Amino acid sequence: MSYQSEAVLENNLVKQLETQGYERVQVNSEASVLANLKSQLEAFNNTSFSEKEFGSILNHLAKGNVFEKGKTLRGRYQLTRDNEDSFYVRFLIMRIGQRICSRSPTRSPRKELTKTGMMSRCW
Template identity: 50%
Template sequence: MAYQTEQQLEDNLITQLSAQGFEVVSLPDNAALLANLKKQLEKVNGIVLSDTEFTQVLGKLEKGNIFGKAKILRD
């Protein structure tokens, strides 16, 4: 198995996802990351989240491990 750096892995993944039609976005800071998360949650669920509701989502995501957080997002 050939060795690849983490950067190479990420670049390859981005290339594959772009080829499948996913949009590449630039998230230069935490505020942009949170704004994109809110936008994507609203898009997937067909709703508009108030600031209070989004704060509640973030509160739930702060607890637990990565598997628990993924379950919360799926539910």
């Protein structure tokens, strides 16, 4: 068995993920983490959030212990938009018996093998 440093392993993993359509993101501060979260949620929900709306989402995500936060991420959040409309914010797509798949507006659909061995369409 050959030895591989952690740095080499990490770089190979990042390269593999990039070939699958993932993008490298620089997160070197809390502000950059929050900016990335906001842009990912906007892309995932196919909308944009004002700073006030995003603050409301962050408050929702901050509530509870680690187990309650896990449940929160699997659910939806009813956001009252700045114009008083209701909007349901999704955080994850989960399907029983399938891989977790999310849509990416820049990627075309591909087939994915589920845990049950069946093929499904993921974006």
